[in-house]
Amino acid sequence: xKVLLTGGAGYIGSHVLKLLFKEGYExxxxxxxxxxxxxxxxxxxxxxVDLLDEEALFQVxxxxxxxxxxxxxxxxxxxxxxxxxxxxxxxxxxxxxxxxSAMQRAKIKKxxxxxxxxxxxxxxxxxxxxTAPLNPINxxxxxxxxxxxxxxxxxxADEVQYVSLRYFNVAGADPxxxxxxxxxxxxxLILRALxxxxxxxxxxxxxxxxxxxxxxxxxxxxxxxxxxxxxxLLALKFLLETSVSEVFNCGYGKGYSVREVVEVAxxxxxxxxxxxxxxxxxxxxxxLIAKVDKIKDxxxxxxxxxxxxxxxxxxxxxxxxxxx
Numbered sequence: 492x493k494v495l496l497t498g499g500a501g502y503i504g505s506h507v508l509k510l511l512f513k514e515g516y517e518x519x520x521x522x523x524x525x526x527x528x529x530x531x532x533x534x535x536x537x538x539x540v541d542l543l544d545e546e547a548l549f550q551v552x553x554x555x556x557x558x559x560x561x562x563x564x565x566x567x568x569x570x571x572x573x574x575x576x577x578x579x580x581x582x583x584x585x586x587x588x589x590x591x592s593a594m595q596r597a598k599i600k601k602x603x604x605x606x607x608x609x610x611x612x613x614x615x616x617x618x619x620x621x622t623a624p625l626n627p628i629n630x631x632x633x634x635x636x637x638x639x640x641x642x643x644x645x646x647x648a649d650e651v652q653y654v655s656l657r658y659f660n661v662a663g664a665d666p667x668x669x670x671x672x673x674x675x676x677x678x679x680l681i682l683r684a685l686x687x688x689x690x691x692x693x694x695x696x697x698x699x700x701x702x703x704x705x706x707x708x709x710x711x712x713x714x715x716x717x718x719x720x721x722x723x724l725l726a727l728k729f730l731l732e733t734s735v736s737e738v739f740n741c742g743y744g745k746g747y748s749v750r751e752v753v754e755v756a757x758x759x760x761x762x763x764x765x766x767x768x769x770x771x772x773x774x775x776x777x778x779l780i781a782k783v784d785k786i787k788d789x790x791x792x793x794x795x796x797x798x799x800x801x802x803x804x805x806x807x808x809x810x811x812x813x814x815x
Contacts, residue, residue, distance in 0.1 A: 493517045494727070495557035497542065497590065498564030500524055503605065503661055505531030505670040506720040507561065514724060519555050521548070522564065531670045542586030548593035559601040559730055560594060561723065562587065565634070568678050569609065572631035573773045583634035588641065595650060601730045602642065602653040603723065608712075608742070608779050610636040610657060618712075618782035621657070621738050629774030639738070646736040654726040656719075659742030659781045663715035663802040664809035671809035680749060681713070684756040685807050687764040689814070695764060697749050699771030702778075708749035710778040712742035715796035715805070725790040739790065742781030743797045752799070759803045 494511055498504045499520030511518050518535035540547045542564055565583045572579040609632030610625045627633045645651040662681045664671030672682055687695040700707040722741050729737065757763055786792040796802060
């Protein structure tokens with residue numbers, strides 16, 4: 492069984508790549524390496540191709556002939572999307588259209604999409620069900636919602652069969668230490684907290700302490716990247732065994748505030764790293780927690796690492812091992 496991963500050199504893609512290879516899938520990665528070093532490319536073939544080059548995409552799809560395409564490649568930094576919206580629409584929306592067009596030409600129909608909880612914006616109901624209205628509040632979230640709409644319209648016309656996975660806050664690293672986060676410019680809270688603990692950042696900044704939450708800081712649902720990788724494997728099997736399209740939240744159904752994450756990071760590292768309080772970032776909802784009944788019921792998703800201390804410990808171990 493052949494599977495192609497766009498953005499497979501990135502943080503989430505590389506963990507899914509490892510799992511697919513271990514499960515016996517024949518894997519190939521399509522990645523232009525614009526936001527990662529490529530050090531996580533340890534399995535399968537690699538094609539250095541840009542999403543906006545439809546002819547190159549078509550050539551790869553025609554040569555490799557995957558049964559399913561897993562689409563991770565995207566720009567993902569919310570504040571940057573607010574500052575450079577056209578860049579995000581061009582890469583995340585136009586790039587996906589080129590990919591879907593190349594797939595259609597190559598007669599490949601099954602598509603697994605990396606979506607985001609950012610499609611919900613500031614949800615009215617917590618935890619957020621998949622049926623909640625999509626009302627993104629930043630350009631990044633809008634790009635994901637737009638692609639979901641494109642996929643729904645294509646599926647209604649029988650042009651594609653897809654599963655869209657709406658990620659909540661992904662964190663952690665491979666417990667076996669083979670892959671982990673390799674962002675050139677990390678923006679994720681846990682990674683930045685641990686880099687502050689290592690002295691690679693002078694301090695950790697908390698963006699906003701006046702949110703309507705228990706301690707004034709944003710609350711997020713953190714999911715371990717290896718549990719998320721398993722969710723992809725389950726979604727892939729669902730795509731192969733059925734002919735329907737679906738959307739699933741990917742989280743644990745519980746939330747932690749920024750201050751709680753900081754406390755656990757200090758406990759795990761044993762380092763009381765400096766923390767500064769700053770203003771809110773544009774486009775940050777106060778609370779995002781997933782309702783996860785659907786993925787558990789339909790895909791039999793059973794998380795293995797749903798503990799904040801475990802998530803932070805695995806990330807810390809990865810960072811320590813990489814600096815040896």
